[in-house]
Amino acid sequence: MAASDRTARPKAAFVYMVRCTGGQLYTGWTNDPAARLRAHRSGRGARYTRAHGAEGFAYLERCADRCAALRREAALKKLPKAQKELLCTAWQAAGRPFAEHGAGSAG
Template sequence: MAAFTYILECADGSYYTGWTNDIEKRLKAHNSGRGAKYTRGRTPVVLRYLEESADRSLAEQREAAIKKLPRPQKEELIRDYMERLAVPSPCGDVRSVMTDVYVKMTGRRKDTDGEIEEIVAECSAKAATRGGKHYIRYADELLVEGASVPTTLKIAEGALTVLRSGAVDAAFHYAEGHRQEALYKTPLGDFPMRHDTKSIAIDYDGTEGTVEVVYDVYFGSELQGENVLRIEVKRRT
């Protein structure tokens, strides 16, 4: 049975992390004083982050991992989650003008033995700018065999966020010196992953340009290698 890990913001501004099989029922319990001891004197509480896992065991593991995070990293999780809910839609968001663009993504991975692997993906996409941030939406057909993975790139000053949903559920934020731990959810299982951003270069005007990120990838505590992600965007004519 699916289970959920969640973060609540309490009335005093503190965060509470828990897990549940029924988020609506659990949220009502917290706000009625029948939830955790911590939240009883800190109501009302507001749901700020929600993450689905395949079963209770995985949700409890994720709960324990999030509880260990310092407040800034919890806020990063919340920010990525809220951005995922609020990103511009290619249809129906009249506040954003969507532009047809062409995206080429080149991923270059050098493992700890020095072996190099490169993957290139090209596709059509939609681009928009809102609130000083740039968004690019496309369907990744190569990430999972036989599946189309909705993907959103959010480009801000000195930062890139990659949001995926569907067959792969993940949100990674890249900014120079930034370290992020997250659960990479795939059809093959959920994998604890860490990205340490070494450098990022952005030359993008909203419809054309490039973004290049260099980062180290860890599975658990084991270094897998150095990755270079280069994104090239051109307006479609």
């Protein structure tokens, strides 16, 4: 029973945009930003980033759980590129919140 108590709380999830080498943005979600960025950079990520390369996170947002991250991902994908770029700029200006999770560090 103790194991189920530990898994009862929803695991935090993240929605992100990765900047590709040509300047494009790829949007996705993950429970582990650092591992997901490593996968994109190594060619084990999405087909799009395998073809276009991945430089790093342009935007990273913490969500309450997987369902919230999926909803947010869908909303971000519907935005025009100019609005996505504004989000990325604001994220940079805010000091890249949650970026430590995606910078390749253990923490």
